[in-house]
Amino acid sequence: MSVPFISNVMEIEKGWIDYNGHLNMAYYNVLFDRCSDEALDLLGMGAAYVRDRKLTIYTAEVHVCYVRELHLDHRVTASFQLLDHDDKRLRVYQELRHVDGWLAATSEFLALHVDMSGPKVAPFPGDILAKVEAMRAAHASLPMPERAGRGIGIRRKPA
Template identity: 65%
Template sequence: MSAENLQGQLYRSAPIAMEKEWIDYNGHLNMAYYNVVFDRGGDEFLAELGFGPKYAAERKLTIYTAEVHICYVQEIHLDHIVTVTSQLIDFDAKRLHTYNEIVHQDGWVAATAEVMSLHVDMNGPKVVPFPDDILPTLDFYKQAHSKLPLPARVGRSIGIKRK
């Protein structure tokens, strides 16, 4: 894919169906399973960036999640089908900053997740720089995704605002 073809587009996962065990006693997706949905869709994006299961198995390098900020926007129910969109916000030698949304098949956003991930040598485990052959893909996505608007929920913090 070229940056011109990707310009203005987020990465979108395959459709994800809800599972009965994920639904809580309130009749909607339990908060823990929003993480499962984000993880499944996010793993697809990580594989697109070059960090899939083969990368981990062959190189003994992988991505660990360091921090996640989730906003629950709208309830998801058992009969819903969603996708996860992903945007590479930034990266440095050892970290990825991504933003993801769970999007219902009808187009509305159910939840958002801002994620800081670390590149890890599994033999340590310890945080290590990305290999040189991965950097062009990261540069490609950062350039393409930088043409998109910065999502409003990026950089938010939690707190009770006092006057």
Template identity: 65%
Template sequence: MSTPAPFTCSAMEVEKDWIDYNGHMNMAYYNVLFDHCADQAYEKLGLGPDYASSRQLTTYTAEFHICYVRELHLGHKVHGTFQLLDHDEKRFHTFQELWHEDGWLAATGEALTLHIDMTGPRVAPFPEDIHAAVSEMMRAHTDLPRPERAGRSIGIRRK
């Protein structure tokens, strides 16, 4: 398996129903775009819909942080990137970016994802083949610079 670094998903377009009363894309739909991108990366890792139905294993997002960098509007086209920052036998930590077709950054998203045995449901180790695919992606992403926004916390900064 050849693993791009970072993984880049196919182009996506902001839809009419995603625009809020402020005239830009509602915050909920940034998550939709990040999720569509992650779905494509998960397919590459063997974690797609067939994985859940055939093996009764899946992933759950435990935590997700979004930074809104620049507004998206109706008809804007974006692509997402997906970078693996860390993993262990049951979890992975990822960072995503949404890039406008004109080359500017619209948003970033950071996630902690859990591997789940659906019969519990409970957190469970990755099977050997999936752990190998995640490890290969980690090797491909190891030399990428750590994203500036990774690991940010939310709070009011006081002097």
């Protein structure tokens, strides 16, 4: 397991480019989500988890920072760093990077483990929690990202 988890290389699709000539803001989330799908699959919480166990992950909150424009010919990877968890939630930080290494965007999200029979928030089963704990332990050696925990506000100069 890479620390942090790094997605496969992803390409920007033509239909994702907006009238400003760059990647539309919504599709940064698509790229982050595709990385999350890869990481969650590694943790045993992919499509088969929903189908076979009727359990899944719902996103409760997301904060995206757009750092640098992406364009049609760009190829990117995204990271998935598990910052924290409890028996029902995951806190994850992600970075979207051009294959040349520069930072395009960051995302931080809080996810809930959900029993689809409700749907209702439910604890992770023991086997899944063990995988989550193993990833968290592997990621614990990473520094807290500078951009994690950011809020939104307008900075004012003192009068």
